[in-house]
Amino acid sequence: xxxxxxxCIIGREMELLERVAEAKGRLLRVQCYRExxxxxxxxxxxxxxTFDVGRILVWADPAQNGEGGLSxxxxxxxxxxxxxxxxxxxxEPWWRVLGSPLFRVRRKTGPGGVCLQFRASxxxxxxxxxxxxxxxxxxxxxxxxxxx
Numbered sequence: 001x002x003x004x005x006x007x008c009i010i011g012r013e014m015e016l017l018e019r020v021a022e023a024k025g026r027l028l029r030v031q032c033y034r035e036x037x038x039x040x041x042x043x044x045x046x047x048x049x050t051f052d053v054g055r056i057l058v059w060a061d062p063a064q065n066g067e068g069g070l071s072x073x074x075x076x077x078x079x080x081x082x083x084x085x086x087x088x089x090x091x092e093p094w095w096r097v098l099g100s101p102l103f104r105v106r107r108k109t110g111p112g113g114v115c116l117q118f119r120a121s122x123x124x125x126x127x128x129x130x131x132x133x134x135x136x137x138x139x140x141x142x143x144x145x146x147x148x
Contacts, residue, residue, distance in 0.1 A: 014114055016056050016072045017105045024101040025051035027118065030094040031085040043138050047130065048075070048085060051102065060112065060132040069112035070132055093141035097126050115142055 029050040046059040054074055061071035088094045097118040103125065104117040112132030119125045127142035 014072065014105050014107065016074050017102070017114065017116070020051050020053055020056065021102045021105050023053045024103070025053035026099055026101050027051055027094075027097055028099070030088040030098075032088055033084055033086075042140055043133060043136050045136055047088075047137065047139065058130060058137065060135050060137045062132075062135055070114065070130065070137065093126070093128050093139070096141075097128065100126065 027049065029048075031048040031050075032044040033046040046057060049056045049058065055076075057073040057075050059071055059073075061069060089098055100118040102116060102118055103120050106115045106117070107113070108115055108129060108131060114130050116128045116130065117125050118128070128139060129142045130137055130139045132138075
């Protein structure tokens with residue numbers, strides 16, 4: 001997975017997600033490319049996060065900085081991406097944050113990961129971790145704050 005043929009703007013590290021958080025962009029849809037369907041439902045090859053301010057594709061990039069990590073891409077046109085996407089809107093943990101603003105983005109300790117905080121700290125916040133697992137990414141609800 002990577003830039004391919006579609007129009008996109010590649011961001012450095014978490015910059016694109018941070019811009020969404022600054023704009024308090026609301027999460028409208030979550031889609032994924034799945035590998036090994038059924039065996040590990042939260043282990044995917046890429047996530048397409050659609051906010052009211054834009055779409056961001058997240059994927060594992062083993063070559064990033066020589067250490068691996070997550071790569072992020074602003075996607076203007078999803079026409080070439082739509083084949084093979086699976087909707088996650090009604091699945092855990094995404095259904096709990098649909099319609100909520102992205103409030104904060106924090107780098108996770110260790111290689112290749114971020115914690116997304118949806119809703120302000122005084123508004124019943126929800127946290128979702130996205131981390132690299134070899135050439136795939138895994139997402140899960142986080143029990144601790146994005147600042148930890």
